[in-house]
Amino acid sequence: MIEVIYIRWLRQLKHYWRSKSRLIGSLGQPLLFMVAFGFGFGPMYTKASGGANYMDFLAPGIVSMSILFTAIFSGLEVIWDRQFGFLKETLVAPISRTEIMVGKTLGGATIAMIQGLIVLCLTYLLGFRVPGLESLALGLVFMLLIAIFFSGLGLAIASKMKDMQGFQLIMNFLIMPTFFLSGALFPLENLPPAIYFISRIDPLTYGVDGMRGALAGMSVFGVYSDFATLFTLSVLVCLIGAFLFSKVEA
Known part of the structure; x- marks a missing residue:
């Protein structure tokens, strides 16, 4: 079982590493948001909040955005494999479909984590600083949970679709509201x-x-409450994804 999951995970990473344009291109939008919002709305946020740094507020949201976009589009590989016949060959192999789904989910989550870490490093160039190693370790836990949840969600949706363009349209319909309503760019208080x-x-x-x-030490609901909620949702979406993938037809 572990070997199958590892092979599926490794295949995802090799695709990512060989596609340098994908790696570089996926950094464009986070950088644009950081520069445009960070320097555009920064002075207004500082005045409204009594001197707080907007980049400290914005950086975690932009890192989350990078993970969201990368993770959820990992489902495209299922449709890609279906169109080129690789999925059919995989499904008839004497291995569990759950193992295939877990390997793909972990592969997509790992790629999203790498992308998020790159963006987190870039935030340092714009003045964002992590307080310490304990804060960084806890932040990495949340990055992993975001990556797992949206990788699982992307694969669950892709398992029921055969059209790549349709998948992209549905994902864009889901992604933008999910991002903008998450509080990544603005405070949730007084909404x-x-x-x-x-x-x-x-x-x-x-x-x-x-x-x-x-x-950044700024939380509305509490870190432990956030962890419990996101962990539960991640487990739930992976279980749903595994069930849907078990019914997939090549």
Whole structure:
């Protein structure tokens, strides 16, 4: 079982490493958001918050965004494999489909983690600082949970689709509201009740809030509450993904 999961995980990483354009291109949007929002809204945030640094608030949200986009689009590989016949060959092999799904999920999550770490390093160039190693370790836990949740979600959706363009449209429909309503760019306090309610049922909200609490000491719901919620959701979405993948037809 471990060998099968490792092979699927390794295949994901090799695809990522060989696609240098994918690695470099996925850094463009986080950098744009950091520069545009960091320097554009930074002075206003500082005045409104009584001198707080907006980059300390923004950086965990941008790292979460990078992980979100990279992780959820890992589901594209399922559709890609289906179109080129590799998925059919995999499914008829004498191995469990759950093992295949776990390997793909961990591979997508690892790639998303690498991408998130690269963006986290870039935030240092813009003035963001992690308080210490304990904060960094806790932040990495939240990064991993975000990566696992959205990798599992992407694979679960991809297992029920055969059209790559349709998958991209659905993902874009889900990703942008998920990101913008998570509190990654603005504080959740004092929001209109309807928007605040939607933010509370957004899984990324707990990832962003947990990372912000771990890396910058700013948390609305509490780090442990964020961890418990995101951990539960990650396990749940992986179980659903494993069930849907077990029903997939090549």
